[in-house]
Amino acid sequence: MKRFLAIVTGLVLGFAGAAAAQDKPPFVFTAIPDQDETRLVERFTRVADYLQGKLGVPVKYLPVKSYPAAVTAFSNNQVQLAWFGGFTGVQARKQVPGSDAIAQGAEDVAFKSFIIANVSTGLKASTEFPKGIAGKTFSFGARASTSGRLMPEHFIREAFAGRMPEEVFSRVGFSGDHSRTIQVVQSGAYEVGVLDYSVWDLEKKAGKIDESKVVVLWETPTFPDYQWTVRGDVDAVHGAGFKAKLVAALLAIDDPAILSQFARSKFIPARNADYAPIEEVAKAANLLN
């Protein structure tokens, strides 16, 4: 009994000690789970190490399972920084007044999506919107994805006189992320799909695309997409100048290992206003109040 008490006391004290050592709260960030999870963990563990070195506070990456879960973690202040897509960034900044888009990839200024198809459809690549996809089964990525849902839906409505995707296609699904979209179109579970062009490139480089089964039909016009968004209250928690230091650190990322995992050439400054077009499209599509 005595020994049991000793163990319990030890544990309690140990926990109290751990709590005391955490006076300095860690800086936590997340990212929308938009592709192959292994790649995301590798990429963001590297980013966490890099930021920890630059910022002088413990930096942690919190992996989440869905796009809205990333937004929720941000609004609950479980994470203070996030790598959002265009639309999730707009959602998050609406939830947390005072938060700002601070950095984006150079490629995110003019991002695009690929519409892809299983070769069994016989559809061919074109420079015009491929109207032959009407009546096929169609897979978006995540519901809150910018390049895997919001913008493609916008272009589909434009091409089919304002008709909803459910009216254009025989079946509409949400694969969950861009890597899965490739898988479901390649396997034939869906005939046509749409995804982030940079994930297509990454998966191609990784040898995961069988081009005898799945082809790119069309690339969309460009739109603004991913960005780093930070909460407005980080200076209050981590000291004045923390946000500026963070922005500088993100813009200074030049490690090719990190950049190539993002499929970005460098990071450049971003402003909330850069995403106004996304907000407009989201409102028009009734995905945002």
Added chain:
Amino acid sequence: MLSRATALPKLGYVSASAAFLLAALLGVLVADIAVSALDPWAEMRRLLAGLIRPDLVSIELRSVVWTVAFAVLGVSLGATSGFLLALGFARVRAIRVLSAFLRSVHELFWALLIIQFAGISPLTGILAIAIPYAGIFAKVFSEMIEEADLAAERVLPKGASIISTFAYVRIPELAPQFWTYTLYRLECGMRSTLVLGFIGLPTIGFHLDSFFKQGHYPQAAALLFAFYLLIGTRRIWARPATLPLLIVVSLLVLPEAYPGGSILDNFLRFASQIVPAPLRGADLLALATWSNLTSWFSPILTRQIVPGIVQTLVLSQIALVATGLLALGLFPLICRRFAGPVGRPLGRVALVIVRSTPEYMLVYVLLQLLGPSMLPAIIALSLHNGGIIGYLMGRHADELVYRPDAPKGLNLYCYETVPRLYGQFLAYMLYRWEIIIRESAIFGILGVATLGYYIDGAISEIRLDVALVLILATAVLSMAVDKLSRMLRKRLRVEAMPTRLSEAPVGSGSDQARLACIR
């Protein structure tokens, strides 16, 4: 009695069964049950190859520990609150309504709501289990109290207080049942916490989701086997005597929550967002506010609630009949008269595995193999529930006493065993109906167009007001079906028959405790 019998239209086993069959057939006509994957067998082969060679080294032990810890704490909290609710259950209508509501919302929907303000934290995991389980415990405990043998109460001295009557008469009588049932529920609790991992809590499901998504089947198989081992050995490590220790250890090993903002602030934000958008900050006396509310609600009703309910019913009615057919086909496998001494243990193991596999995960895997449609959900629901009911029916069949010159084989099955057990079979099926409805709604999150599909959409659009309305619609649907099922059980005169797994005949086996819970 006579007047009552004439007042109610006659309802026999045959017409009830025919009605359910007809509903399912109509469902099949409108249901989307295509196999759209071009080559499901290739992926299936990879899956089976992975199951045969599980990668045991890869098991993330912490996720296994946390699965148990969340379940232990969630079920303990649920049982304690359920016990308190049960005390007033029979007398206070409000408690009955509250309990019915708590259990009519699936734990995954509770989790989706709680996560909005408690974040990815142990609190979310524990509450998501404790809240619906409290409603279930309240009902089951109160049923046990009602049915208890009160012979001892008559010998109490006059003037014994309610409290001492309860403590000295009822508790000793009921404690063993309460314990057995609570420990059964722990098994369900572990299935539930596993599934919570699919939405981001750090349980086994978190890693299963990643492994299945990326096709890492040997790793997924290892985790699944670890889970079956946990369920299979529950009788050894979860006993009344070990529970206090389990609770203390669970509290100590809980994962450290990421320090979020103040939970109060987060809750207030959540509370303001579940108010329907047209009512936020609006003048509640102005007529315009209410017409705005109507125009906000009517598209939700016509484009989401109604189609969602229709699809949920289509899925659940097909799955219910498939469950019944499967159960009737499977139960001879574990029956002394039909399977013999060799087949019986094998049949049992198969049924235990089928039963322990969380349906949500099964649908998830089948969707990847067969492509998007309702078919994976039908298969998963009928396998799981058919396994459970088949198991119970087998038990009942072994209890039957036959004439010495009873026929054998198919004749015995068709002309004696099934007819004699059919009332019991209907009792189980009607009880399972509401559970199948709740699960059907949940599968929407995976892409089947039931109510959950629209809830997932509302959550993705961060429209918590819409999500809440839709979740309430699932609650109303499952409460209505619960009520209908109870009415039918009464009408068919099968209401007194056992429906919980813990009440099944045990026969010679001491393995009653290995049975899973029925809810």
